[in-house]
Amino acid sequence: MSKVPGASAVAMPLRLGKANMLARLAFIGVALAVVAGTFAYFGGWLTPNDLTPARFTDVFEYVDGVHPGFRRNHAKGVGVSGFFESNGNGVRLSRAVVFRPGRVPVIGRFSFGGGQPYVADRPDAVRGLGLQFSLPDGELWRTAMVSLPVFPVRMPEAFYELLIASKPDPATSKPDPAKMEAFLARHPETGKALTVIKGQPVSSGFGNSTFHGLNAFRFINSVGDSSPVRWLVVPMQPFEAATASSTPQDKNYLFDALIAAIHRQPLQWRLVVIIGQPGDPTNDASIAWPAERQQVHVGTLILDRVESDETSAATDINFDPLVLPAGIKPSDDPLLSARSAVYAQSFRRRAGETKQPSAITSADVRKGD
């Protein structure tokens, strides 16, 4: 083995031939490209047409516009607080601390579906109730419920399409019927869900609305038994049907009524857990479970305080339905992970934006006092 001329005192290996050197450099280049490409693949940069949380959030902005500082959906609302009084009936179903007998503090937010923060109150708009239960061991349970008994679609991709199809035409301020028809033709499950939704009478206000958790979850009890469940809160305020008023109403009349009602006396709901049977779909929020399924009243939600978005702690909370305590697990419903992902994206966008005054101000809340 001859010594390479010019080699320093350090024992250098044989000088590489030109082709060998190029091959080695090429190998290094390919190795680095593979690593970078793998990273890009995971980041979704190689599949730009995939539906991502960012694109999903964009569609809310496309339909309702960008309103800085506000939630991209359920933009208009008020904060509430109070507590949940568990009666202990849930303990056999779930080991979550929240179901042990006793009280836990709750904060929440009533809202209308849609991304318009100043939209006029309408009885037929979807009503939302987001809740956060603060468990004594520091765990949190959040749920984002709506007044619909079922969700209009089964898959996140279908909801994306539905949002686009239901964007109001600027000329008529109504969705294009042709687009809706085409959507319904592709998604027969939506037609069925809408029949169920329209079959439910609309109540006169937030206080006597039922709110449904929509998705299925799993309750795990202390011996590890798992039950498929859905939950809803049922108002203790008597039902009264919404009336199509002939006199024009104030823009915030439903929220004003809610504020006045809470100032009069605390509003209460029963938290009801529906227990699914084998064969009940847990991955399809567009289908209700049979009415005869066992319902367990696990406690009472008492809301005794109302605040505007400007001061309520609920304003800065993402009511992510997958913030769950030990003892409650997600089901296989594909909407759950998608909701969590899109809520996070919406939260991230609004978190960094300058806050604007909300439709219902602190003065409005005091007025109802």
Next chain:
Amino acid sequence: MATQRLQFTAFSRLLHWTMAAMILTMLCIGVAMVASLNNYHVLVSIHRPLGITILILVVVRFVNRLLNPPPPFPATMSHMEGLMATASEFTMYGLMVVLPLVGWGMLSAARYPIVLFGSVHLPFILPHDVMLYALLRTTHTVLAYLFFLTFIAHFGAILFHTLIVRDGILKRMAP
């Protein structure tokens, strides 16, 4: 005089390779989860406890680094190259500490629970402040990309030394 060690200690090598796998997994999970609807929840549920595990391991690693200094660089590396390699090593240690801390801090500022397993969760280390969340959330992403670029530079330098300079530098850390 005792002969100088040419390899990192077995424990140092174990830490290096274990953490390398964890960090690469972590970086890929990070970019994948923010782009995913269907796997978002599963990935987030891995990302948070794995990040905290890395934070704990980097403390162990840093103490180990002080107790067991690395073997010398090969003589092919100039003093300046040695300084650069050490600087990039400490940049990566810094990121291993700062990235999980920023993650923990941003989740605290947004009041997202940081669940490790079951009901075991971390306390919030910052006040509930969404503007602070937004700032830290962006910082988290920028630092993660910086970490990936630092990793690419580290990987490229090792390949270059191993295949072109052929100074056997990989032997210092070979498993």
